[in-house]
Amino acid sequence: MAPVPHGHVTLVQVARWAGVSAQTVSNAVNNPERVAPATRERILAAVEELGYEPNLSARALRNRSSSLIAFKTRPARTDKASLLMDEFLYALNAAAAEAGYHLILCHAEDGSANEIKAYRDLLKKTSVDAFVLAETHRNDDRVSALRSWGVPFASFGRSWDGDEATSWVDVDGRAGTRAATEHVAAQGHRRIGHLGWPAESEIGAERREGWLEGCRGRELETDLQVAVPDTLEAGRQAAHRMLDSSRPATALVCASDTLALGVLRALHERGLRPGADVAVTGFDDSPTAALVSPGLTTLHQPIDVVGRQLIQSIDNLLAGDPRDPQHVLLEPELIVRGSSLPGSPRQ
Amino acid sequence: MAPVPHGHVTLVQVARWAGVSAQTVSNAVNNPERVAPATRERILAAVEELGYEPNLSARALRNRSSSLIAFKTRPARTDKASLLMDEFLYALNAAAAEAGYHLILCHAEDGSANEIKAYRDLLKKTSVDAFVLAETHRNDDRVSALRSWGVPFASFGRSWDGDEATSWVDVDGRAGTRAATEHVAAQGHRRIGHLGWPAESEIGAERREGWLEGCRGRELETDLQVAVPDTLEAGRQAAHRMLDSSRPATALVCASDTLALGVLRALHERGLRPGADVAVTGFDDSPTAALVSPGLTTLHQPIDVVGRQLIQSIDNLLAGDPRDPQHVLLEPELIVRGSSLPGSPRQ
DNA sequence: GCCACGGGTTTTAACGTTAATAAATCGGCA
DNA sequence: TGCCGATTTATTAACGTTAAAACCCGTGGC
Numbered sequence: 066m067a068p069v070p071h072g073h074v075t076l077v078q079v080a081r082w083a084g085v086s087a088q089t090v091s092n093a094v095n096n097p098e099r100v101a102p103a104t105r106e107r108i109l110a111a112v113e114e115l116g117y118e119p120n121l122s123a124r125a126l127r128n129r130s131s132s133l134i135a136f137k138t139r140p141a142r143t144d145k146a147s148l149l150m151d152e153f154l155y156a157l158n159a160a161a162a163e164a165g166y167h168l169i170l171c172h173a174e175d176g177s178a179n180e181i182k183a184y185r186d187l188l189k190k191t192s193v194d195a196f197v198l199a200e201t202h203r204n205d206d207r208v209s210a211l212r213s214w215g216v217p218f219a220s221f222g223r224s225w226d227g228d229e230a231t232s233w234v235d236v237d238g239r240a241g242t243r244a245a246t247e248h249v250a251a252q253g254h255r256r257i258g259h260l261g262w263p264a265e266s267e268i269g270a271e272r273r274e275g276w277l278e279g280c281r282g283r284e285l286e287t288d289l290q291v292a293v294p295d296t297l298e299a300g301r302q303a304a305h306r307m308l309d310s311s312r313p314a315t316a317l318v319c320a321s322d323t324l325a326l327g328v329l330r331a332l333h334e335r336g337l338r339p340g341a342d343v344a345v346t347g348f349d350d351s352p353t354a355a356l357v358s359p360g361l362t363t364l365h366q367p368i369d370v371v372g373r374q375l376i377q378s379i380d381n382l383l384a385g386d387p388r389d390p391q392h393v394l395l396e397p398e399l400i401v402r403g404s405s406l407p408g409s410p411r412q
Numbered sequence: 413m414a415p416v417p418h419g420h421v422t423l424v425q426v427a428r429w430a431g432v433s434a435q436t437v438s439n440a441v442n443n444p445e446r447v448a449p450a451t452r453e454r455i456l457a458a459v460e461e462l463g464y465e466p467n468l469s470a471r472a473l474r475n476r477s478s479s480l481i482a483f484k485t486r487p488a489r490t491d492k493a494s495l496l497m498d499e500f501l502y503a504l505n506a507a508a509a510e511a512g513y514h515l516i517l518c519h520a521e522d523g524s525a526n527e528i529k530a531y532r533d534l535l536k537k538t539s540v541d542a543f544v545l546a547e548t549h550r551n552d553d554r555v556s557a558l559r560s561w562g563v564p565f566a567s568f569g570r571s572w573d574g575d576e577a578t579s580w581v582d583v584d585g586r587a588g589t590r591a592a593t594e595h596v597a598a599q600g601h602r603r604i605g606h607l608g609w610p611a612e613s614e615i616g617a618e619r620r621e622g623w624l625e626g627c628r629g630r631e632l633e634t635d636l637q638v639a640v641p642d643t644l645e646a647g648r649q650a651a652h653r654m655l656d657s658s659r660p661a662t663a664l665v666c667a668s669d670t671l672a673l674g675v676l677r678a679l680h681e682r683g684l685r686p687g688a689d690v691a692v693t694g695f696d697d698s699p700t701a702a703l704v705s706p707g708l709t710t711l712h713q714p715i716d717v718v719g720r721q722l723i724q725s726i727d728n729l730l731a732g733d734p735r736d737p738q739h740v741l742l743e744p745e746l747i748v749r750g751s752s753l754p755g756s757p758r759q
Numbered sequence: 760g761c762c763a764c765g766g767g768t769t770t771t772a773a774c775g776t777t778a779a780t781a782a783a784t785c786g787g788c789a
Numbered sequence: 790t791g792c793c794g795a796t797t798t799a800t801t802a803a804c805g806t807t808a809a810a811a812c813c814c815g816t817g818g819c
Contacts (some may be wrong), residue, residue: 432768432769433768433769433770434769435768435769435770436767436768436769439768440768446766446767446768447767447768448766448767448768451767451768472774473773473774473775473776474773474774476774584773672764
């Protein structure tokens with residue numbers, strides 16, 4: 066009963082069916098205003114009837130554009146708790162689909178040289194319209210490469226070089242740790258330490274700043290801070306060191322859930338109760354944060370908004386929209402759970 | 413210094429450079445045996461020199477094939493611990509890249525009707541070569557749809573309908589829970605319960621079978637079993653019920669890490685120590701399993717092998733390889749952590 | 760010396776689309 | 790009626806690739 070038993074329906078078939086030329090069908094689909102209302106209606110009916118869908122390969126060949134947006138998946142899993150990038154990929158894909166784009170994945174072994182080579186290959190082979198970068202850092206080679214090629218892109222992560230030309234979306238880590246710090250201070254804590262990342266990390270520096278601001282705002286001491294790599298074990302050991310101090314912290318604001326989970330393990334080992342004895346906060350709202358007992362207080366990044374905004378920015382770029390590149394800084398949301406509340410010893 | 417400052421290098425340019433026709437270049441690239449060795453060498457040098465990469469859109473248009481493999485990302489995150497599908501996506505992408513394919517993501521709201529519609533659209537618009545399905549179940553509409561369209565596909569998850577024609581790769585859940593059961597029995601446990609999923613789930617049924625086999629092999633009782641939805645809260649409540657029993661279990665083999673984490677929370681609430689008082693095992697080796705204290709004993713799925721095998725199968729299908737569809741059943745690996753070991757009370 | 764053969768190469772045409780351009784149609788007005 | 794300009798539609802050509810067919814030329818058989 067289907068008008069077209071199998072195979073692809075082309076413009077020409079629709080055109081024949083509607084008694085017009087192929088170009089008119091193309092116009093009816095892409096530039097409706099160029100076509101007389103009556104004709105357009107007839108054509109759209111034919112499109113509907115035959116189940117026509119434009120062939121993207123042909124369009125890509127003709128237009129040098131493919132509605133494909135490329136994104137590189139993160140390298141092999143580490144022991145990190147955070148799955149932010151997985152969540153991000155999902156959000157980005159959903160937003161892309163909604164806007165009529167498709168996401169094409171790119172693979173490269175670790176290292177920005179590999180990554181750039183993978184981008185270049187993809188670009189030559191397929192007519193990818195734009196790229197999405199994630200986890201940008203200072204002097205990011207990928208940014209300069211894409212810019213030199215003249216390829217539209219937007220990044221999850223601000224342009225740390227003060228590069229005004231790049232569209233980006235980011236989450237305000239500083240505001241996040243400041244909120245966490247103020248939250249534990251409001252629980253009565255006066256000795257609040259920070260467990261963060263080494264100085265090279267721009268993101269880590271921001272999060273540390275937030276803690277500093279939070280402490281200074283309440284005139285608390287800021288001498289208790291340690292920077293370690295982002296692993297559970299590093300967090301655990303650092304927590305032990307900080308709790309062995311002569312005037313130990315009663316609250317620890319951490320730069321990540323991974324570190325915070327290390328702290329929780331250290332507390333467990335010392336027979337201390339999270340929340341009741343030492344308040345702990347993380348960052349990223351990893352699935353694990355909700356699953357441990359007690360739950361881990363953490364900061365949730367509005368990842369779906371990030372995805373939508375990035376697609377939006379790319380859409381503007383591709384539309385040749387002359388409006389300035391967009392810079393969007395979003396606030397993370399503090400999720401309060403047992404690890405930062407006096408609460409009951411159990412639960 | 414680059415021979416081609418910008419823009420795409422085409423077959424014709426390479427052909428001119430090498431002093432041959434475009435078709436000969438095409439042959440040198442795709443069917444080397446059709447071209448005289450000397451010519452081929454000259455052409456490949458030109459390809460190298462000019463940095464030629466075939467344009468996939470043009471190729472797709474001409475050949476109706478695109479080296480694109482489609483995969484649908486999972487729907488929005490639930491509260492589940494398992495990130496198997498994220499890991500899988502990464503593994504699949506790596507394998508695809510290695511074999512010269514690209515992964516294109518598909519988005520659909522929950523529900524197999526939406527999903528099928530999304531597949532159909534993608535198929536019409538782009539010339540996707542093949543699909544990868546995940547989490548197949550009995551009477552899977554997606555399977556029948558893809559089959560009726562004649563589209564090559566392979567699935568992560570066996571064909572539960574006994575459909576011999578489908579290529580699949582799966583992990584043997586039954587062997588997994590059997591191993592977990594035997595492991596806790598080897599620790600001296602005689603009352604081993606099972607916390608699983610409702611009967612509708614084929615995967616859940618398999619995992620339950622494994623526990624049954626493990627118990628029967630040692631002539632242990634098999635009366636302690638409960639089936640609940642896959643959430644932490646359901647696991648927690650079920651654990652309380654099972655521990656309230658007149659002859660409570662001393663070990664609980666769970667169908668997922670999520671349920672097992674619920675059990676851990678229940679133990680925490682009752683002041684019982686995982687491992688020492690009640691042994692607990694999960695399934696999937698989620699990141700959380702390694703991060704909680706004590707660590708959760710669980711089963712690791714060899715997800716990278718799954719990815720490679722699926723790409724391999726698809727490669728065979730696309731090559732028109734007449735060899736039978738492949739069915740690969742892999743064994744999960746038992747990862748022993750503190751939650752199933754008597755160990756010390758702390759740690 | 761003619762022809763058949765076959766490896767090596769080129770020519771032709773087509774995949775489905777759309778920008779640019781050309782052609783047709785129509786209403787309005789002198 | 791005839792002509793102009795505006796609107797609508799049709800024609801042409803091209804995007805980069807490759808299957809199929811045609812072509813070219815040296816070998817070997819008779």
